[in-house]
Amino acid sequence: MKGNLLIAHGGGPTAVINSSLQGVIEEAKKHSEIEGIYGARFGVEGVLKEDFIDLGKELDSVIKKLGVTPASALGSCRRKLTEADYPVVLEILKKYNIRYLFYNGGNDSMDTCNKIAKLAGNYEMRVIGVPKTIDNDLEHIDHCPGFGSAARYVAISTLEMAKDVESLPIHVVVMEVMGRNAGWLAAAASLAKKDKDVGPHLIYLPERPLVEEEFLEDVKEWSDKVNGVLVVVSEGLVKPDGSPVADTGVVDGFGHKVPGGVAQALSNLIINKLGLKSRADKPGLLGRASIPMQSFIDREEAREVGAFAVKSAISGKSGYMVSMKRISSNPYKTELELVPLEKVANVEKKFPLEWINERGNGVKKEFADYCLPLIGDPLPEYISLKKVAVPKK
């Protein structure tokens, strides 16, 4: 079927979302059925505004560098389409003779994708979802493109922070990492654990409500043992009643409390309740944008997932998301496959409770077996001195 292709991004960027874009464009150019290769600027907002760019007009040398360019080269948005928007979107897609539609996003975006696919009716259009999220919370996929790089960022940052805290052991450092409601990214801090007494000493995920007294006991126990303590927390930590551990204390224009600052809140708690020196750090969005810490496996997979989406559409498939199935961890091997969009739309895959330790302050080895292949090159091997003591005089 001849016609135009449209790709759009939804939600937060990742370090490899452009690599999927590269995969889509490179594959699309191989198929004469695909006439125009269009990109929507700023996701569905660009679709509604008919703000499309002609990706066929970009230089090959630029396309080739997309994989090592952070953020979304097309632009993205967080707009959720209303029921009234959908028919408008479909009319626009028809007007531009879009016959191949690729939507690159997380579980919200897969819902959008699914609804458009269903609505198309007798307008022949192949709709394929391209998965993407640093949160790794999509179901029916071994892991999401974008997660491996963000996990690598967390692991290397934790490793370096642990070295810093060990070498100037004057405080408890609480480091906040992204991941919203799922603990996958915070768990990646565990990959940095090299030595029993060196950090990260404590890791808290949103899947286990944080009990303040237990948290303080944990920190106290470690600070009695070592001088510098490193605590890694997920931004989405909740209390036993399900409410967030922290909000900024600020109310936005809609009257909603602005979330954020869990590391700072816990650091303040440590100072106030335990009388220890403490500080909070939060690389925040940097964790999804770092190219120096990109995982090459993640980048390759993101590209392949994009290319596979195009191949699937060309072969007649529609209404699916591209998925990765793990064949083995060692050697690492995956296979690409398709899953129906309705199975992944709006579903959140949480971190498995059975991979969290009993106390809820650390992650079991099973997670490392799962995650290590995804971060690409092994973590840097930073040396430690033998430290042979000079005999006392």
Place this chain on the structure above:
Amino acid sequence: MKGNLLIAHGGGPTAVINSSLQGVIEEAKKHSEIEGIYGARFGVEGVLKEDFIDLGKELDSVIKKLGVTPASALGSCRRKLTEADYPVVLEILKKYNIRYLFYNGGNDSMDTCNKIAKLAGNYEMRVIGVPKTIDNDLEHIDHCPGFGSAARYVAISTLEMAKDVESLPIHVVVMEVMGRNAGWLAAAASLAKKDKDVGPHLIYLPERPLVEEEFLEDVKEWSDKVNGVLVVVSEGLVKPDGSPVADTGVVDGFGHKVPGGVAQALSNLIINKLGLKSRADKPGLLGRASIPMQSFIDREEAREVGAFAVKSAISGKSGYMVSMKRISSNPYKTELELVPLEKVANVEKKFPLEWINERGNGVKKEFADYCLPLIGDPLPEYISLKKVAVPKK
């Protein structure tokens, strides 16, 4: 003069403090006058405890990797020696026959170093300060080892954050970077500026007091022009009355307000006063520990500075800090020299006011000329699409 060498670290680690250690050890091994090569664990605390390690017993392969290992391999501390401590320290140095003393730190440490050198009296000991600080606030040196790498971290992080904010332009992001009372590091954000409308849009340094109304006007002006705004602030920002723009609201064991959180405070202000969506991020200590973003020039210079310290001591010098004098920026060339410790002890070099723009919300080009050679490899060239519009139908 035959005798033992002792090296100690003071204050916060940098990404290249171990490179200076490498330089000291490698050079020391070349000189038969130097018998034992000792390191103090955790700075002057290790000296007072006679907690020394024998660096001559470390494998060459380990020493060679020091330059690419973050934090302080010896350990550091923030302890300030009291007047009563000094004679104790001197007795310990004599007891261990320390004839070559190297203290690697910032302006506080140079003061310590200076006092020990003066106190030595007729005990023959060569004392040389090895400069180190990410804050770049030592006087009588073109720039401090450790600054180039931290500046590279800020520049790359700002570049990536700017891409993220441009591609999902839904908020004002306020990013906090280190530097205490000096704006050198925050200024490095300006190196990431590639395009007039792309971030960083605003940069605030502690050398210019922050006037709240002007700050809000600046943010408003940019948010009227572009959807996503990136603001970079130094952790040490002060109000016109000299008080910090933010503290954590927490009081420590000594009754002092705990500083920190200037980005969060300003972000809250933006939400409350301008009604805009805003978030704060703060990579914090990560900015001084990153090896993937280390500057190779900084690493090389740090090693050479360490080696030069040993050569100077061997040649009979004492009571000096190793300094770097810039011969030219293009091509970049520096010369090593010595400056008397009393000239650098406790003196802070601020960011030049004439390099700050008139409004106090940005940095002039002179700074880039100064800083670019220090960050090593050029910044990554991330592509942007041409974005040829598809004609509207």
